[in-house]
Amino acid sequence: MSVIYDRVALIGLGLIAGSMSLALREAGLASEVTGYARSAETRDTAREIGLCDRICDTAAEAVAGADLVVLCVPVGAMGDVMAEIGPHLAPGATVTDVGSVKQSVIDAVQPHMPQGAHFIPGHPLAGTEHSGPRAGFATLFRNRWWLLTPLPDTDADALDRLNRCLAGIGAKTDVMEPAHHDLVLAVTSHAPHLIAYTMVGVADHLQRVSGEEVIQYSAAGFRDFTRIAASDPTMWRDVFLHNKEATLDILGRFTEELFVLQRAIRMGDGQQLFDYFSRTRAIRRGIIDAGQDTAAPDFGRGVTKT
């Protein structure tokens, strides 16, 4: 593939930035990838493992001369980071971000964008429960969605160029309204994460079931929840605080629905339970058909079907 950006600057060096750097370099899409992280320890690690072509000690240095800047910090830090780098952006640079919430990031970032620079908010639907500079891998985005929520005045050429770059690292891109993005993600990601955190917290609190047993006999179901609940605490704190309304809306619906099923259990209404569980199977089928997961059995992790 040919070079799309001369210099890509990654601000924040966690799982997403690390994976982007490895993927961009592997695909030869950038002449140079620079990186900056607020923590000296993270910068040292990134240097040690050669995560980027150059790790800088300030954000200003990292973005100098970059034609693409990617904000890879928690949602709550986007505004401050943008305020810091705004004055140092190259003329005509494109800025994008990878935050899981879009409207609040737009509100925080937009005021600090200098004249002539292009802000294209984005969100890769990819990740693992691991975080930090060592967690990245080049194939993270392959065949995954990368949602863009361009603003009404977004430059078409800048958007096209970003699209080509993301396609180059294997992602499928799509465009959405920011508020709609935040609602869809509240359903598919934010509420499920809070629920998983909660269930793991309940297990942690139980006195009658020793923690050791819960861990030892961690069956399918709970094991999946613990994986979700191991995700980065700072990132998720910010997601909930910045997508407050949509998340609370979905959690409210969830609670209502849970009460209906609890009541069915209490009343012994087996037919209602059976019908409900049959319906949810169809959704799973749809996800496999949509190519977002495989049909391979996954509860017995580490077990290979022979």
Added chain:
Amino acid sequence: MSVIYDRVALIGLGLIAGSMSLALREAGLASEVTGYARSAETRDTAREIGLCDRICDTAAEAVAGADLVVLCVPVGAMGDVMAEIGPHLAPGATVTDVGSVKQSVIDAVQPHMPQGAHFIPGHPLAGTEHSGPRAGFATLFRNRWWLLTPLPDTDADALDRLNRCLAGIGAKTDVMEPAHHDLVLAVTSHAPHLIAYTMVGVADHLQRVSGEEVIQYSAAGFRDFTRIAASDPTMWRDVFLHNKEATLDILGRFTEELFVLQRAIRMGDGQQLFDYFSRTRAIRRGIIDAGQDTAAPDFGRGVTKT
């Protein structure tokens, strides 16, 4: 390995029975494995794929002369099945089951046990979201727990023999009180399943987010929930109806806890969220250390870390 049982009869031919048959035959632990399922279609499929040495058209025929009978039917069907086979059991036969709830199965099965036969309730902590006779595979139980909840008068030799057989198909066995088993499983499996079913149901009901989008952009979190919520509806209906009290107890605690976190989001209490999410990470670490899962990143399914 040498033969432990001359004839093993599997009643109900779903994922667990199928996997047991394949594993027992691969390990040479039984001279003959017979099988019976209520549905003629299931029996035909089992014959077609050679799931057992012999598929019988009645449960009585399957258990005739068997020294081990394994009840692999939904929890709510255990009593009826036992009533049917009780008069046909060989003298001194061992009967075990694989139900996810133990106290109610004991209550349903025990009255139908003939004099001289041994009932040893059991529960393999293994499975996938797939069901039916084609879902089984020989390695399902490898390195997985198989909990036994023997009764006060359980014959020590019969228990030892069953233990050796289960070890022979790769399982680790442990012994528990039935009521305690039901509480531990309510935490680690039953409540998480109901929660996953509920969240997937919420997504299904939403009018403002089209089903297609929820499926298309099914992010980490929701995708895990849909896999859990694709589990067998009959099996899970019975689990909830037969472990009613423990499940409702845990769901009650879950709801309380969820309200605390919802309140923290509403009040913007980031510190409380951060502390909570940091705590749940430690539990995940414990599960990996306990060997019940691997540290391999698992959100980007189908993506190989390179």
